[in-house]
Amino acid sequence: MHHPWEQGESDMGAAGGGGSVGSVGGGAPGAARGEGPRVLRAGMVGLGMIFEETYRPFFEQVHKTPLYDRRFGVCEVPLTAVASRTGTRGARYQQTLAGKVAAFENFAGPEAVAQLLASGVDWVAIATPDDRHFEAARACLQAGRHVLIEKPSVLSLEQLDELERLARQHGVLAKVVYHKLLDPDHKRLRTFYRQQKLQHVNNGYCSLLEPKSIAQGQFAEWITGRNPGTYVAVHYIKLIDFTFGGRLERVTATGQRGLVGPVDGPTWDSCQLRLVYRYDSGREAAFDIHTSWVTPDNFPGYVEQEVQFRFDNGVWNGHSRKRGVECTIAGETPMRTKITLNNHYSAAFVEPWNEASQRGYGVEVLERFAREVAEVEFGGPADERSARLARARALDYNDLAADRQTVAAVQALEAILDAQWKGRPDGVARLNGPEGGLVLWHPGRREPDVLYSPPV
Numbered sequence: 001m002h003h004p005w006e007q008g009e010s011d012m013g014a015a016g017g018g019g020s021v022g023s024v025g026g027g028a029p030g031a032a033r034g035e036g037p038r039v040l041r042a043g044m045v046g047l048g049m050i051f052e053e054t055y056r057p058f059f060e061q062v063h064k065t066p067l068y069d070r071r072f073g074v075c076e077v078p079l080t081a082v083a084s085r086t087g088t089r090g091a092r093y094q095q096t097l098a099g100k101v102a103a104f105e106n107f108a109g110p111e112a113v114a115q116l117l118a119s120g121v122d123w124v125a126i127a128t129p130d131d132r133h134f135e136a137a138r139a140c141l142q143a144g145r146h147v148l149i150e151k152p153s154v155l156s157l158e159q160l161d162e163l164e165r166l167a168r169q170h171g172v173l174a175k176v177v178y179h180k181l182l183d184p185d186h187k188r189l190r191t192f193y194r195q196q197k198l199q200h201v202n203n204g205y206c207s208l209l210e211p212k213s214i215a216q217g218q219f220a221e222w223i224t225g226r227n228p229g230t231y232v233a234v235h236y237i238k239l240i241d242f243t244f245g246g247r248l249e250r251v252t253a254t255g256q257r258g259l260v261g262p263v264d265g266p267t268w269d270s271c272q273l274r275l276v277y278r279y280d281s282g283r284e285a286a287f288d289i290h291t292s293w294v295t296p297d298n299f300p301g302y303v304e305q306e307v308q309f310r311f312d313n314g315v316w317n318g319h320s321r322k323r324g325v326e327c328t329i330a331g332e333t334p335m336r337t338k339i340t341l342n343n344h345y346s347a348a349f350v351e352p353w354n355e356a357s358q359r360g361y362g363v364e365v366l367e368r369f370a371r372e373v374a375e376v377e378f379g380g381p382a383d384e385r386s387a388r389l390a391r392a393r394a395l396d397y398n399d400l401a402a403d404r405q406t407v408a409a410v411q412a413l414e415a416i417l418d419a420q421w422k423g424r425p426d427g428v429a430r431l432n433g434p435e436g437g438l439v440l441w442h443p444g445r446r447e448p449d450v451l452y453s454p455p456v
Contacts, residue, residue: 037074043121044082046128047089057358058366072378078102083112129222141166152234157452175398182361204287204309206236215293227268228291246277248405251412251429302338
């Protein structure tokens with residue numbers, strides 16, 4: 001299957017349709033290109049770490065240099081409103097980002113999302129803790145706004161069904177951020193697999209370890225009852241699902257507790273997840289994903305990431321501490337600056353022409369979404385908008401409709417860990433069997449828990 005995004009520019013057609021959703025464009029959607037720049041007003045729900053690392057530099061960048069494409073012309077993408085629970089960070093960003101991004105409204109409290117939508121935004125990014133994604137996304141889609149959700153999109157297939165339904169009903173995009181798919185190493189892996197240089201994956205291993213200071217610092221407010229697998233392993237679940245295809249057959253998991261929460265509580269220090277896929281050849285592959293957020297703060301890697309995939313004819317190894325750059329600075333590393341730098345993700349640079357910039361795949365994935373929205377709304381005649389919308393939805397690297405197996409794995413992981421906490425360890429989730437689309441079997445019990453009845 002051809003995926004337009006792989007070529008860097010959209011393949012969604014030189015002729016497309018002008019937008020008619022909400023207030024997109026700040027004027028007559030689909031107007032002739034010479035009438036001035038298009039405008040896509042952005043709203044932001046959640047202003048934590050991911051906003052600072054990726055959305056902030058994206059909005060700074062697009063404020064300085066608007067998007068341009070010959071299909072939709074010049075498109076401004078101003079940040080015009082933010083929503084959070086307290087408004088404290090929003091007020092601080094209003095000061096620190098003054099002149100760097102457009103002036104924006106700051107909404108706080110239980111009605112913040114509704115107020116943000118009433119302000120006239122055209123699309124909304126949701127970067128709250130993962131168990132708060134669904135309600136915000138549903139409100140935005142019900143209001144007819146395009147939505148971009150940080151991973152994981154939602155925590156259950158029922159929630160995914162509802163968001164997909166609303167997106168179709170209101171004719172807007174509903175997409176999810178998996179920025180690791182844009183990592184140059186992962187793109188190269190997928191390229192080799194599609195070209196059959198690497199043939200049939202047999203099994204794989206992924207690991208991501210984060211320091212304890214993150215779990216007990218910036219995550220402390222929402223970490224109770226959560227696990228690092230849902231938060232972090234989902235990157236690798238999607239990488240496996242997207243890169244190798246296949247049908248997810250079963251899910252198992254276990255985990256450890258006692259460091260960031262009580263040993264008998266629902267908060268997990270680390271977890272080990274196994275996914276088993278079946279392919280059209282009839283062969284299976286097993287993938288183990290280990291995640292933790294209790295690594296020592298002074299560990300040289302700070303954030304340690306590793307993958308290994310084994311194929312019929314080869315092996316792929318990737319390791320964050322072997323990318324080729326290590327840096328040690330007295331009093332600086334590894335706490336304020338990492339010893340093993342990922343200069344591909346989102347990093348600050350002084351360009352050779354002495355211009356300061358911040359770029360990387362964590363920022364590029366956001367720009368890509370904005371370009372998809374701009375092309376849907378401004379890429380051609382209004383009566384062809386539905387065709388452009390369909391082409392944007394067919395991009396299976398980020399559309400919610402292509403997220404089903406990933407969400408199924410997340411839902412299974414959470415259900416297995418919840419059962420283990422309640423004294424029923426060693427559960428096995430199976431997909432698309434006679435009992436239902438996603439069912440959880442427990443040792444010694446004759447009937448499973450049906451997590452989701454329809455086929456996944």
